[in-house]
Amino acid sequence: MTGQARTTPGAGPAWVRGGTGGGAGNASLDVDALLTDPDTQIIVCCGSGGVGKTTTAAALALRAAEQGRAVCVLTIDPARRLAQSMGLTELDNVPRPVAEAGAEGGGSLDAMMLDMKRTFDEVVEAHASPEKAKQILSNPFYVALSSSFAGTQEYMAMEKLGQLYDEAGAGSARAGKRWDLIVVDTPPSRSALDFLDAPERLSSLLDGRFIKLLLAPARGPARFLSAGFAIVTNALNKVLGAQVLSDVQTFVAAFDTLFGGFRQRADATFALLQAEGTAFLVVAAPDPDAMREAAYFVERLTHEDMPLAGLVVNRVTDLPAAAMLDASEAESAARTLDSGAETDQQVAGLLRVHAERMLVRAREQKLKRSFSAAHPAVATVSVPALAGDVHDLEGLRQIGALLTA
Amino acid sequence: MTGKGGTGKTTVAAALAISLATRGRKVLLCEVEGRQGIARLFDVPPLPYEEREIGVGHGGGQVYALAIDAEAALMEYLAMYYKLGRAGKALDKFGVIDFATTIAPGVRDVLLTGKVYEAGRRRGKDGGYSYDAIVVDAPPTGRISRFLNVNNEVAGLAKVGPIRKQADAVTTMMQGRRTAVHLVTVLEEMPVQETLDAIADLRSADLGVGNVIVNQVRQSPLTPPAQDAIGSGRLDAAAISASLAKTSIGASAELGVGLLEEGAAHAVRQELQTDQRKVLAGVDTQVIELAYVSEGIDMGALYDLALSLREQGLQ
Numbered sequence: 001m002t003g004q005a006r007t008t009p010g011a012g013p014a015w016v017r018g019g020t021g022g023g024a025g026n027a028s029l030d031v032d033a034l035l036t037d038p039d040t041q042i043i044v045c046c047g048s049g050g051v052g053k054t055t056t057a058a059a060l061a062l063r064a065a066e067q068g069r070a071v072c073v074l075t076i077d078p079a080r081r082l083a084q085s086m087g088l089t090e091l092d093n094v095p096r097p098v099a100e101a102g103a104e105g106g107g108s109l110d111a112m113m114l115d116m117k118r119t120f121d122e123v124v125e126a127h128a129s130p131e132k133a134k135q136i137l138s139n140p141f142y143v144a145l146s147s148s149f150a151g152t153q154e155y156m157a158m159e160k161l162g163q164l165y166d167e168a169g170a171g172s173a174r175a176g177k178r179w180d181l182i183v184v185d186t187p188p189s190r191s192a193l194d195f196l197d198a199p200e201r202l203s204s205l206l207d208g209r210f211i212k213l214l215l216a217p218a219r220g221p222a223r224f225l226s227a228g229f230a231i232v233t234n235a236l237n238k239v240l241g242a243q244v245l246s247d248v249q250t251f252v253a254a255f256d257t258l259f260g261g262f263r264q265r266a267d268a269t270f271a272l273l274q275a276e277g278t279a280f281l282v283v284a285a286p287d288p289d290a291m292r293e294a295a296y297f298v299e300r301l302t303h304e305d306m307p308l309a310g311l312v313v314n315r316v317t318d319l320p321a322a323a324m325l326d327a328s329e330a331e332s333a334a335r336t337l338d339s340g341a342e343t344d345q346q347v348a349g350l351l352r353v354h355a356e357r358m359l360v361r362a363r364e365q366k367l368k369r370s371f372s373a374a375h376p377a378v379a380t381v382s383v384p385a386l387a388g389d390v391h392d393l394e395g396l397r398q399i400g401a402l403l404t405a
Numbered sequence: 406m407t408g409k410g411g412t413g414k415t416t417v418a419a420a421l422a423i424s425l426a427t428r429g430r431k432v433l434l435c436e437v438e439g440r441q442g443i444a445r446l447f448d449v450p451p452l453p454y455e456e457r458e459i460g461v462g463h464g465g466g467q468v469y470a471l472a473i474d475a476e477a478a479l480m481e482y483l484a485m486y487y488k489l490g491r492a493g494k495a496l497d498k499f500g501v502i503d504f505a506t507t508i509a510p511g512v513r514d515v516l517l518t519g520k521v522y523e524a525g526r527r528r529g530k531d532g533g534y535s536y537d538a539i540v541v542d543a544p545p546t547g548r549i550s551r552f553l554n555v556n557n558e559v560a561g562l563a564k565v566g567p568i569r570k571q572a573d574a575v576t577t578m579m580q581g582r583r584t585a586v587h588l589v590t591v592l593e594e595m596p597v598q599e600t601l602d603a604i605a606d607l608r609s610a611d612l613g614v615g616n617v618i619v620n621q622v623r624q625s626p627l628t629p630p631a632q633d634a635i636g637s638g639r640l641d642a643a644a645i646s647a648s649l650a651k652t653s654i655g656a657s658a659e660l661g662v663g664l665l666e667e668g669a670a671h672a673v674r675q676e677l678q679t680d681q682r683k684v685l686a687g688v689d690t691q692v693i694e695l696a697y698v699s700e701g702i703d704m705g706a707l708y709d710l711a712l713s714l715r716e717q718g719l720q
């Protein structure tokens with residue numbers, strides 16, 4: 001696997017500790033080693049919705065910055081208060097420094113929120129003549145494509161990553177690079193890893209037969225006017241109406257010059273994701289759905305030769321303080337105390353809180369064990385659940401510490 | 406049925422379908438995101454693009470399920486309204502179907518909601534509606550208004566023509582009084598905030614908001630006085646140890662300290678839930694609560710949730 005290029009034969013990468021998948025559970029993921037390795041240039045956090053991906057990305061970025069790295073974090077749709085805590089008050093598609101973060105250790109942190117439409121507009125502006133760009137940007141087909149096409153957000157997230165990477169600058173890690181680590185959050189895709197498919201899907205569609213067919217009249221001689229073509233255009237006119245078809249044709253004709261550029265960029269982004277300096281982290285929560293999604297992500301990334309660094313399981317129930325007491329014993333003692341005095345009943349309540357926690361923990365452990373059994377090679381780190389939500393730098397720091405504990 | 410990812414909207418949609426399928430009523434449960442969540446929940450093989458009976462409700466009602474697929478819906482639409490047998494195949498061969506369902510803006514949503522529209526208006530041989538109710542496991546809160554307000558989506562694209570007409574008809578049904586959007590949430594800050602945002606979006610798009618359904622609510626084993634006693638220090642490790650002495654566990658100061666610590670952490674989590682409940686209390690729609698099912702969702706649990714919905718007036 002190209003993704004494992006940093007692995008020397010016989011030894012795992014620097015950020016994998018212990019465990020060989022020999023049945024004793026998975027290797028643990030040493031997040032600090034991953035963050036401080038100067039060869040780590042891009043970290044991609046992916047996973048299903050609602051598992052704490054954005055928070056994980058932000059916490060990783062902050063921790064790396066505080067360990068001296070020049071970091072840029074690209075978030076997709078952060079919770080309002082978390083965004084504010086990082087100074088992301090406006091969505092202007094430009095990375096902004098997060099005040100004070102990392103300054104002490106000689107590092108820095110910039111953060112930005114993705115503006116999908118703006119990113120798309122910029123791509124068009126960069127690749128077309130001003131006149132043509134204007135024509136494209138005002139085409140209703142383009143407007144809808146850039147603001148609501150199901151894969152656009154995924155595609156633009158990766159496009160932005162490519163831009164940031166270029167902007168980070170060439171040269172050695174210490175020699176005046178703007179950033180030496182980029183951390184990306186990914187959109188909560190309906191189907192896992194849409195962001196990997198989106199560029200390919202878009203470009204294959206734009207290269208497809210239909211587009212060629214639509215372009216045919218614009219390109220002159222009616223040599224495409226076969227029986228098939230007539231059937232298709234008639235059908236389209238009937239279903240879409242002539243105006244839509246002509247809009248599509250204008251759009252496609254205007255976009256024609258960009259196709260080559262798109263395909264090239266999609267290929268470049270894909271190569272960047274597969275590169276040695278990239279590390280994918282799959283983020284999950286300890287519930288059956290999220291773990292099943294995580295398994296799918298892991299398989300898909302492996303299949304695509306993407307450099308998978310490991311799995312982060314968020315919001316895990318940590319070992320309760322009274323762990324020496326098992327759940328059934330606690331429950332039966334609680335029943336004994338139910339009929340007692342007020343204090344006894346309160347203690348019964350405490351015993352039930354404990355029993356519940358032990359059971360939840362046991363279920364989570366079982367889920368993690370099944371995952372390890374199926375994916376023994378994936379290094380894993382568990383992050384205990386905090387009581388409240390994270391919405392300030394202090395909270396991110398706490399998550400960062402838990403990620404590396 | 407919409408909700409933020411991870412709140413259990415598919416589960417609640419299924420429970421609602423079962424709840425509606427009482428006394429001989431026939432309900433269609435649809436999914437539109439290609440996740441096969443319904444099949445997984447009911448433990449049946451992946452659903453095809455075909456309505457299938459998957460469960461019964463109390464008193465002989467029936468639940469049918471359908472996984473709506475945009476490409477299949479488009480082919481069906483073309484065949485049904487335009488009699489495009491051969492042309493339909495030609496369109497597919499030329500990649501038009503692919504283009505229309507993946508890249509053409511709004512068309513995908515028109516097709517998905519259009520199928521719901523068709524099922525909702527379909528009549529059987531006896532002249533009555535084929536289904537008494539349709540439950541859609543819809544896209545998440547962030548996308549729901551755009552999904553249902555298809556009219557808006559295609560407005561910039563098609564000002565006249567059949568697609569526009571179809572979109573208009575669908576929008577009229579979605580905005581009508583027979584459609585309600587229920588929102589599933591859990592008692593956490595982000596999902597609650599998204600629920601409030603979605604309600605505002607839905608209202609400004611003239612879409613009817615149904616109930617807010619708070620899912621996975623955990624009852625605390627600690628009564629409010631017990632929480633007070635822990636918070637104020639009245640219940641200390643020694644007192645706990647004394648109570649434990651009356652049980653098979655026996656006195657243990659160490660356990661007392663541990664249990665107190667767990668109790669305090671529990672109280673913090675409860676308080677956060679209470680805060681979110683207060684936020685939801687400000688919403689002017691009915692809020693329904695569903696208890697957390699610790700053993701995982703199986704058929705039995707779905708029927709329990711359905712009963713709970715019915716008892717709270719959702720049926």
